[in-house]
Amino acid sequence: MSDFLAEVERRAYKQALFAVRDDHVALDVVQDAMLKLTEKYSARPPAELPLLFQRILQNTIRDHFRRQKVRSMWTMPVSSLLGGDPEGDGDPLETLEVADDSKFSEPPAEQAARAQVLALIEKALEKLPARQRQAFLLRYWEELDVTAAAKIMGCSEGSVKTHCSRASHALAVMLTKQGIKL
Amino acid sequence: MNRPEHELARKLVRYLDDGLDQLEPRVRERLAAARRNALSHYREQPATVFGLAWAGQVGVWLTEHRSSRVRVLIAAAALVLATVGVVYWQSTRSANGLTDIDFYLLTDELPINAYLDKGFDSWLKRSSR
Numbered sequence: 001m002s003d004f005l006a007e008v009e010r011r012a013y014k015q016a017l018f019a020v021r022d023d024h025v026a027l028d029v030v031q032d033a034m035l036k037l038t039e040k041y042s043a044r045p046p047a048e049l050p051l052l053f054q055r056i057l058q059n060t061i062r063d064h065f066r067r068q069k070v071r072s073m074w075t076m077p078v079s080s081l082l083g084g085d086p087e088g089d090g091d092p093l094e095t096l097e098v099a100d101d102s103k104f105s106e107p108p109a110e111q112a113a114r115a116q117v118l119a120l121i122e123k124a125l126e127k128l129p130a131r132q133r134q135a136f137l138l139r140y141w142e143e144l145d146v147t148a149a150a151k152i153m154g155c156s157e158g159s160v161k162t163h164c165s166r167a168s169h170a171l172a173v174m175l176t177k178q179g180i181k182l
Numbered sequence: 183m184n185r186p187e188h189e190l191a192r193k194l195v196r197y198l199d200d201g202l203d204q205l206e207p208r209v210r211e212r213l214a215a216a217r218r219n220a221l222s223h224y225r226e227q228p229a230t231v232f233g234l235a236w237a238g239q240v241g242v243w244l245t246e247h248r249s250s251r252v253r254v255l256i257a258a259a260a261l262v263l264a265t266v267g268v269v270y271w272q273s274t275r276s277a278n279g280l281t282d283i284d285f286y287l288l289t290d291e292l293p294i295n296a297y298l299d300k301g302f303d304s305w306l307k308r309s310s311r
Contacts, residue, residue, distance in 0.1 A: 002221055009213045010202040027212045034220035042224050118201045121194055140191040141198060168187040171194065182193040 001042065004049050005034055012057055015137055018125050019061045029064060033057040054142060054152050058134065117180055124174040128167055131155075135163030136171075 009030060016026035033056045041052050125133055131153070138149040139160065150157045175182065286292045296302050 001224060002217070005217045005220065009217055010205060010210075013205070013209065013213055014198070014202065023209065027209065027216065030213065031216035031219065034216055035223055038220040038224040114197070114200065115204070118197050118204075121197050122201065136191070140195050164191075165187060168190055172190055182190060 001038060001049070004046065004053075005037075008050070008053060009034070011141060012053070014122075015057065015141075016061055018122070018133055018137070019130065020064060021126060025064065029057070029060050033060045036060070050142070051144070051148050051152070054138065054144065054148075058152055120175065120178050120180060121171075124171050124178075127174065128170055132163045132167035132170065135160050136167035139164050 012030045012033065013026055016029040017023060020026050020029065033053065036056045037049070037053050041049075044052060125136075128136070134153060135149060138144050138152060139146070144152070146157045146160050149160045153160060153163075283296075286296070
């Protein structure tokens, strides 16, 4: 169990971070998911752990958004009276700082350039619709098959394929727009 | 999935994997602490009996959806109780009203409002025929 958690914890954190966009919340989500796994499913065979953990992680992220929605139902009328900051309206890719002299059309050889490309990829992933991002990460980063991804997402295998295809297309468009050619 | 999409996904994932090594030490420490905390709650459980494997699956489903399901059940139970309460209150109120009217009719002490009621008037005409 320890080895499994050590192997998945960083990817789990990144997945949560792409979804919730707050590193403290993302860390809390991963911690909750780890706790649920060890408390309730410790008797499960190791082969089942990746699927179980992903299910728990996705449900924990969903629970976070559900709680946030309930909270915002109460806080929104107050913040609208006070004139809140319209956060999240802009395109994060537009506001991301990119050096004027950067040449993303060339293969990024240096580490700094790679870091910049990575930042743009992560921003593009954040910008994807939640279901597309979820399908893309489950299929390609977690390397789950379509059946397992569909089980976790609670949808059909066809939907997973569609989400993946749209995610790949959207990512390609967003990154090309930023001058990145992979 | 077609080949160019798969190729793009593979390249993106390579970048994402590289990014995992660049996580801040603060984040790594918090993740390690979370893992240690989770492992301290690790419980050895008896192996699942084959015949009861389905029950385990139900358990997984229930525990994963527990918080939302319980909330829905509580809300449904409250709604049913409220509906039963309203129906009971309405039925007892109308029964009490009928008892009062019978009492006034028998004691010949009908309130003046009864004579202004068109329904009562038509009932009187019908019953006197």
